[in-house]
Every structure is written in C-alpha cells, then in structure tokens.
Amino acid sequence: MEKFKAGILGLGIGLPEKIVSNKDLEKIVDTTDEWITTRTGIKERRIASPGETALSFSIKAGREALENAGISPEDLDLIIVATVTPDMIFPATACLLQDALNAGSAAAFDLEAGCSGFVYGMALASQFINTGSYKKILVVGAEVLSRITDWEDRNTCVLFGDGAGAAVIGQVEQGGILAFEMGSDGGGGDFLKMPAGGGAIPATEESLAQKLHYIKMDGNQVFKFAVKAMARSARLVAEKANIPIEDIDLFIPHQANIRIIETSAKRLKIPEKKVFMNLEKYGNTSAASIPIALYEALKQKQIKKGDRVLLVGFGAGLTWASVILEWTG
C-alpha cells in the first residue's frame, strides 16, 4: 500500500576532468574517429586519473545532490550505490560513502544490476519511501569502467567512460515516481561480463595472462537485446503508470549507443526532439549514465515542473529497468 509519494529532491554529478577523444584512441588501438562516431555516436569520454575511483566520484555527486535537495548528510536513512566497479568487492562503496559524507548511521549497500543499476536503485528507494519506512535516500550510479577495460581491445575500449550521478529520493506532495518496471534474463549473462575477480575465478597469474579481469562483450548480441528490452520495458512501465507513450515529455535512455537509442525511440514512436542524449561527451558510463543525463537535461532546461520523464536502462545481467517520473520541480 502506497502511503507516501516518492520523488527526486536533488541531483548531483561527479566526473573525471581527463577527456579522452576518439582521436586519442586512434593512437592506442586500430580504430578511427569516423568508425566510432558512425557506429556509436561517441566522440569523447571522461577517464579517471590515478587515485580517482567510484567512491571519489560518488562523494562529489552525493554532496551536490544533498546540497540541491537542501538536506544534510545526517538526514539520510539509506545510501545505495549502483556499480559494477566498486572500490573493493567489500566493504561496499556505499559504506565508504556513508563514512565520507558523515551520513550518521544510514544503512548502506551496493547494488549490482549492470547499467540498469541506477534505475533499479530508484525503484527500490521509492518502495522505502512509499511505505514510510525511510524519508531520505541517496541513490548513486558510479563507475570507473576504465579500470576493467582492455585497452588493447578495440571492440570494447572505445565504448566506455567513468563518472557518477546521484539523486536524493524523498517524499513529495504530488507526482514523483509514478511507476517502475524491471527484469532480468540471466541466460544472456555471457554476452557481457567480467569473468574473473569473483569466487569462480579468483586472481591468478593465469587469469591475468588470459585477461579475464576485463570486460568481455558480444556486441551484436547486446545490441539486439538492448533494442528489444528498451522498447518492451518502456511500454510496460507506461502501462503501469497509465500514461500513453505519446504523453511522455522526455525520454532519457541509457547512453550506450546512438543507434540503440534511435532504433528504440523509433519503435516507441518517440520523436527525436523528446530524446535526450549526451553520449557523445561521456560514452557509456554504465550505472552512472542515466543520472548524469537526467542532471544535464535539467540543467539545460529540457525538463520543467509537471513533465513526464521516462528513464530506461539495460545492461549486464542481462537486466533492464524503467521508471516514469512526473517532475516535481
């Protein structure tokens, strides 16, 4: 039973300063700016410098989100960090963030749902708010994908970037998170994975020699899955919210590839002007991509009070997740 409405009270981002352009990548692997641009839409990405991690980007993003929400860290009941590149397997990056922010004794855990992680986190947070169990929750999507990227593999190294985006979720009078939809298909897990580093293949000289601690991807399979999953999940969440897709004011998809986004938008009959994209600047930042895009859309005044915003993520797992928000301003 929904007792309270949940919405976004403030947003923040944390990005590396270092920019790596397609031209820079031409010097590292056998690729061209033209290939990357036409196949993916990406022109440059932000890459972490030594010492920068998912935690350092989360701290920046989290502080800004708290400031924009007008609340102090001690007010947080829960911190969720969605990431596939935590600082360590344990303790959770969310716990390190709780300490760094001085967030009282907020509960904290990491959430691993690939690039859908932030939207999974929003859905989860909304439930705690709806029931009245918690009042203020920080949801962060943070990645340093550059640390698990094989910089000799042109199939993957041109796609990814680093950074974080954060949202404070709390009670709102009206609007807010109207509906969510999420799912998974573990049968497709092999299409996008980092095989080593967990319990199955711990770090050994052999695992290092075989480069098993890097992203392995079947790009064509992921592409096909993404297009189907995005359209299906968007339709399902629109049905749940009882909002026709044509009444969506802004579509903010996971920023993986311009062709995936355009194909999905076309299937959903969402016109180009209602589709937000910033992947040309950041590449695919996994769990960070949607909150960074949401933050920028708001900064660029592409979202105003009362607007219906559709967020759709997909990624490793395989997973997908959607949220429809009514912007509370």
Ligand code: COA
């Ligand atoms: N530069 C130049 N050539 C490249 C290249 C690069 N960076 N990467 C791959 N190629 C080559 C391939 O080796 C292949 O060559 P071949 O035909 O001689 O074997 C050729 O380009 C075409 O490869 P293909 O896989 O058909 O390209 P594509 O048009 O499907 O695009 C992706 C490849 C990876 C961009 C695309 O499949 C994709 O975006 N998939 C989804 C990935 C994704 O979003 N992952 C994250 C999900 S959260």
